[in-house]
Amino acid sequence: MSTTTPETPLTTSIDGKACAERVLDEVADDVARLADEGIIPGLAVILVGEDPASQVYVRNKIRKAEAVGIRSLEYRFDDTLPQAELLALIARLNDDPEVNGILVQLPLPANIDEASVIQAILPAKDVDGFHRQNAGGLWQGLPSLAPCTPTGCLRLLRETCGELAGKHAVVIGRSNIVGKPMAALLLDADCTVSLLHSKSRDAAALCRQADIIVAAVGRPGMVDANWLKPGAVVIDVGINRIESETGGERRTRLVGDVDFAAASQVASAITPVPGGVGPMTIAYLMQNTVTATRLQRHQASAAEPA
Numbered sequence: 629m630s631t632t633t634p635e636t637p638l639t640t641s642i643d644g645k646a647c648a649e650r651v652l653d654e655v656a657d658d659v660a661r662l663a664d665e666g667i668i669p670g671l672a673v674i675l676v677g678e679d680p681a682s683q684v685y686v687r688n689k690i691r692k693a694e695a696v697g698i699r700s701l702e703y704r705f706d707d708t709l710p711q712a713e714l715l716a717l718i719a720r721l722n723d724d725p726e727v728n729g730i731l732v733q734l735p736l737p738a739n740i741d742e743a744s745v746i747q748a749i750l751p752a753k754d755v756d757g758f759h760r761q762n763a764g765g766l767w768q769g770l771p772s773l774a775p776c777t778p779t780g781c782l783r784l785l786r787e788t789c790g791e792l793a794g795k796h797a798v799v800i801g802r803s804n805i806v807g808k809p810m811a812a813l814l815l816d817a818d819c820t821v822s823l824l825h826s827k828s829r830d831a832a833a834l835c836r837q838a839d840i841i842v843a844a845v846g847r848p849g850m851v852d853a854n855w856l857k858p859g860a861v862v863i864d865v866g867i868n869r870i871e872s873e874t875g876g877e878r879r880t881r882l883v884g885d886v887d888f889a890a891a892s893q894v895a896s897a898i899t900p901v902p903g904g905v906g907p908m909t910i911a912y913l914m915q916n917t918v919t920a921t922r923l924q925r926h927q928a929s930a931a932e933p934a
């Protein structure tokens with residue numbers, strides 16, 4: 629038996645960066661196999677506007693694509709781009725056989741209707757998994773492209789917990805890009821799922837019943853140590869840039885939705901921010917690009933006359 633002082637965290641910090649590298653190695657193997665058949669997957673990334681965080685994410689995505697052998701195409705526009713032009717570009721990319729995945733970085737400027745843009749993407753090229761055909765397919769257990777962030781969270785949970793069946797998972801946040809698809813994936817893994825949102829009463833009490841917590845809200849430090857059952861596994865999706873002062877110097881830093889230091893005293897494992905879920909999102913974008921490439925190849929051969 630080991631003894632520890634109360635200050636010593638018993639917690640594992642889940643290494644999302646290392647896990648993402650393993651996923652990217654798997655993707656690179658898949659890409660090499662496709663190359664043997666003369667196929668190079670292509671990913672088109674579209675960025676509208678000057679949001680600095682989006683610029684960083686898009687740059688990271690393109691760098692990782694190149695690292696695994698995916699051909700990437702980058703389209704950047706300022707925020708005056710008319711919606712009709714964006715839709716026309718998507719239509720061209722839908723028809724281009726060299727393009728297997730299309731990602732439109734969100735959020736879009738206010739003059740563009742996000743839902744219309746997402747619906748314009750061919751479902752087989754929708755590597756974000758946001759199209760309603762993919763979202764519906766996910767809930768019905770049909771083969772579909774699932775959103776990258778929750779897929780990455782599920783991989784981290786499987787590696788951390790092993791068997792997930794029967795565990796109570798509490799997901800905080802019900803967005804179409806994180807919370808809802810996360811709930812679908814956990815349900816598919818035979819968890820008992822609670823999906824919390826801004827109108828939920830006593831989120832803390834519900835969280836204290838959870839074996840697994842996935843926090844995807846966008847409120848720094850919202851999940852505190854007293855929200856956790858001892859031994860819970862915590863996945864922190866939140867990415868919040870906050871101002872902090874270190875040695876009289878004002879800086880900004882990234883924090884999640886969970887108070888990491890406090891939660892580390894109670895949880896058995898927790899993802900850090902940065903270095904947790906973020907790198908997994910990008911790794912599964914690459915995986916989805918390979919999946920999309922295979923899907924399109926099968927669709928094309930199914931359409932060929934016998």
Ligand SMILES: NC(=O)C1=CN([C@@H]2O[C@H](COP(=O)(O)OP(=O)(O)OC[C@H]3O[C@@H](n4cnc5c(N)ncnc54)[C@H](OP(=O)(O)O)[C@@H]3O)[C@@H](O)[C@H]2O)C=CC1
Pocket residue numbers: 777800801802803804805806807824825826827828831844845846847865866867868905906907909
């Ligand atoms: N690491 C990564 O790869 C990614 C990180 N993110 C980050 O994850 C966070 C969530 O993103 P996203 O899902 O897009 O955010 P949204 O703003 O779309 O959704 C936030 C959700 O949190 C809920 N919520 C707000 N306040 C509370 C509260 N007090 N108690 C419980 N629920 C609450 C909202 O409820 P309601 O529906 O009732 O309004 C909503 O469902 C952000 O910090 C974002 O930056 C996002 C994508 C990828």
Ligand SMILES: Nc1nc(=O)c2c([nH]1)NC[C@@H]1CN(c3ccc(C(=O)N[C@@H](CCC(=O)O)C(=O)O)cc3)C=[N+]21
Pocket residue numbers: 684685688731732733734735756776777867882901902903904905906907909910
């Ligand atoms: N169409 C679309 N698809 C998305 O998947 C999508 C999007 N739009 N809009 C924004 C959100 C957010 N998102 C992140 C991806 C990676 C990190 C990431 O790699 N984070 C690093 C830190 C990066 C840094 O230092 O800024 C980490 O957590 O370690 C974060 C956030 C994808 N999103």
